[in-house]
Amino acid sequence: MAKIGFIGIGKLGLDCAEVMAEKHEVRGYDIYPRTSDSVRVCDIAELVDESEWIFIAVPTPHAEGYDGSVPSSHMDPKDFGHDAVIDAINKVNTYAKTSKKVVLISTVLPGTTRRKFITLLDTRHQFLYNPYLIAMGSVKWDMANPEMVIIGTEDGELTGVAGELIALYKTIMNNDPRYEIGTWDECESIKIFYNTFISAKVGLVNMIQDFAMKIGNINVDVVTNALARSTMRIMGPKYMTAGMGDAGACHPRDNIALRWLAEEYKVGYDLFDTVMHARELQAKNLALYLVEQAELLNLPIVIHGKAYKPDVEYCIGSYSTLVGYYIKEAGHKVVYVDPLADNPEDVVAAIDTPAVFLWAHNRKITYEYTGDQVDTQPYCEIKEGSIIVDPWRKLTTTRKDIVIIQYGNTRP
Ligand SMILES: NC(=O)c1ccc[n+]([C@@H]2O[C@H](COP(=O)([O-])OP(=O)(O)OC[C@H]3O[C@@H](n4cnc5c(N)ncnc54)[C@H](O)[C@@H]3O)[C@@H](O)[C@H]2O)c1
Numbered sequence: 001m002a003k004i005g006f007i008g009i010g011k012l013g014l015d016c017a018e019v020m021a022e023k024h025e026v027r028g029y030d031i032y033p034r035t036s037d038s039v040r041v042c043d044i045a046e047l048v049d050e051s052e053w054i055f056i057a058v059p060t061p062h063a064e065g066y067d068g069s070v071p072s073s074h075m076d077p078k079d080f081g082h083d084a085v086i087d088a089i090n091k092v093n094t095y096a097k098t099s100k101k102v103v104l105i106s107t108v109l110p111g112t113t114r115r116k117f118i119t120l121l122d123t124r125h126q127f128l129y130n131p132y133l134i135a136m137g138s139v140k141w142d143m144a145n146p147e148m149v150i151i152g153t154e155d156g157e158l159t160g161v162a163g164e165l166i167a168l169y170k171t172i173m174n175n176d177p178r179y180e181i182g183t184w185d186e187c188e189s190i191k192i193f194y195n196t197f198i199s200a201k202v203g204l205v206n207m208i209q210d211f212a213m214k215i216g217n218i219n220v221d222v223v224t225n226a227l228a229r230s231t232m233r234i235m236g237p238k239y240m241t242a243g244m245g246d247a248g249a250c251h252p253r254d255n256i257a258l259r260w261l262a263e264e265y266k267v268g269y270d271l272f273d274t275v276m277h278a279r280e281l282q283a284k285n286l287a288l289y290l291v292e293q294a295e296l297l298n299l300p301i302v303i304h305g306k307a308y309k310p311d312v313e314y315c316i317g318s319y320s321t322l323v324g325y326y327i328k329e330a331g332h333k334v335v336y337v338d339p340l341a342d343n344p345e346d347v348v349a350a351i352d353t354p355a356v357f358l359w360a361h362n363r364k365i366t367y368e369y370t371g372d373q374v375d376t377q378p379y380c381e382i383k384e385g386s387i388i389v390d391p392w393r394k395l396t397t398t399r400k401d402i403v404i405i406q407y408g409n410t411r412p
Contacts (some may be wrong), residue, residue: 001025002168004052005090005176009034011040012105012132013057015139023171027051041098048095053168057105058084071394079109082116099124100159102108105132109190114153114186126143126161128152129184131191152187154322156411168404183411205270214265242408243392244360245279245306252276279398283319286391287326287357293387294356301327302351304388306336306343306362310376315343320360354385362392 002024006017009028020026021038028039029047060080066072085106102125129152134142151162158181205224212218214360255272262270294301305359308318327334336347364377383399393406
């Protein structure tokens with residue numbers, strides 16, 4: 001039986017503490033008077049002194065008017081408040097006579113733990129970031145039946161204390177969840193992007209509802225049920241690998257056309273403006289990264305793959321050329337290698353010098369759903385001293401004379 005303390009026993013913390021109390025000795029502390037039949041509510045000194053594990057479930061509130069119950073999208077964006085978490089950490093430092101295993105549950109934005117909290121906690125304590133995917137109304141059930149348990153450590157490794165936390169959870173779980181281990185920052189991201197994926201998804205299906213109301217002869221459920229059953233591309237892991245942006249003859253222009261439809265039927269907003277704008281700025285960010293590398297090393301830039309995907313000649317709607325556009329806009333030259341490309345502008349057959357390559361094509365990611373597992377083979381010789389920027393983070397090499405940069409992986 002473990003000795004556990006919960007700092008903050010509000011809407012989330014109290015129910016979670018009570019689930020833990022079914023198997024363990026659990027204390028709870030809150031600045032607000034709380035009662036429980038199974039959790040011993042006590043002062044902070046007793047809680048810290050008596051507990052081996054200290055879970056922090058205090059609020060990370062938004063400022064007044066930012067909860068989404070009234071319009072707020074016109075207001076300045078703001079971070080969550082961190083005072084209560086900082087207060088809880090300070091109290092652990094003050095009252096702990098021995099080393100504690102401190103577990104932060106509260107929701108914070110990516111980077112917050114490393115930037116704001118970890119420097120405050122005494123080094124004798126161990127720290128994990130462990131946000132919950134729990135919903136009001138079903139806290140106790142969600143706690144014992146989670147889809148996944150997210151555990152963040154300093155370096156993303158399953159360190160001893162993270163393993164101990166898994167062992168602790170195994171004593172209370174009714175299901176056999178996934179345990180997702182990452183850096184603090186990755187786990188902060190998993191939690192917040194999990195929630196915002198849901199917001200984006202609901203925003204999309206409700207937009208179809210708006211179109212149904214405006215256009216007529218559409219039952220939104222017929223549309224969303226067909227999409228919900230689309231497990232090949234939409235409902236599943238496909239398109240969940242960050243890399244080159246959406247491209248081709250259809251997708252970009254479909255978004256552009258829907259922008260027109262939204263205006264024509266006066267739905268009052270334009271989600272696709274944001275989607276297309278993000279696509280363009282993501283291409284620009286990648287382009288500027290390539291330019292930075294090229295200028296640092298005084299090398300030319302080559303985009304490896306000009307057609308919108310491997311094995312086809314079509315350059316229509318190509319994300320490679322969009323990246324190329326922004327490279328040129330930044331005042332740099334760019335060429336492409338692609339044996340199939342149907343647009344010969346700036347395409348060369350060979351690269352005779354070292355260069356900064358953008359590895360735009362990845363056959364395996366594009367076609368693996370068909371069972372085809374063959375990876376992209378180089379379209380030209382890669383000279384010694386080259387840098388390959390791989391936006392898919394899959395490329396490996398045994399060559400010592402070239403460097404591969406995994407774009408999107410900033411772990412040290
Ligand atoms: N409620 C949910 O469904 C849910 C789900 C997942 C994550 N979260 C996150 O968990 C955190 C807590 O959420 P909640 O809904 O339980 O909030 P809450 O406001 O209901 O509970 C927080 C509790 O902490 C107490 N508290 C405030 N400052 C304190 C301090 N300095 N020391 C000790 N206790 C203090 C409050 O009195 C309150 O009882 C938030 O970061 C939230 O985003 C909530």
